[in-house]
Amino acid sequence: MGQTVEILDRSGMTNRLKEMATLHPKETAIVTVDMHRGHLDPAVATMPADPGDAARVIRKAEELLGFARSRGIPVVHVKLVYRKIPGLGSEGMKNPFWKSLHDIADETNRLTPGRKSTVNDHNIMGAVQTEIIPSLQAPGDYVIDNKKRLDCFMGTDLKGLLDALGARNVVLMGINTNTCVLNTAFTAHNHDYRVAVLSDCVASMYGPDLHALGLQNVMRCLGLVLTNEEFMEKVGQAVEGKG
DSSP: OOOOOOOOOOHHHHHHHHHHOOOOGGGEEEEEESOBHHHHOTTTOSSOOOHHHHHHHHHHHHHHHHHHHHTTOOEEEEEEOBOEETTTEEGGGGSHHHHHHHHHOBTTBOSSTTSOOOSTTSSBTTSGGGSBOGGGOOTTOEEEEEEOSSOSSTTSSHHHHHHHTTOSEEEEEEEOIIIIIHHHHHHHHHTTOEEEEEEEEEEOTTOHHHHHHHHHHHHHHTSEEEOHHHHHHHHHHHHTTOO
């Protein structure tokens, strides 16, 4: 457990893959993952990201989503919403790991290091925490609000919607890099979409080490990791026929 592991430098491979990729607007969709007040609004968040990370993610997402909409790229917001079940609590309490965390929760045993968090009262239907950050949602966006676990595809109609939109490239942003974003990236990869994660627009409430792990896992195993600037450049190249 105390071993220090060096992150391998695979930049030669990952940079080449990035150069080869084409992101045409007509074949691309943005999927935002749990960009709701339950993670990103420090005043009410029940599983809060670091406030600095939350501010960065919102600011960068506003920039990227505005660009995407101006290029006709559809935006799909997927958010977790739980019911309360008599005798159980949140639907999340069915999961033994989350139930165990709830049972031991104290100052040192939380999902969010150094910040209060709750599994049982996270994003309950009708609560303000389930609201998407207002500046990130616009008329014409699509919303999927029946996510129950870490994978945005599981139990939702995300794949059907992406296919109806003609998407071949699935571009992800949101919370958390190493759980919901990474799980969704795996499933998108398994469905043979080109996967990209926007590094400016993701963060992990679990800590910077797991944020780094999530990005490394995507870029070395599943798809692309792009900054906002790189994404915009890729889209521009495709429109001009240079991609």
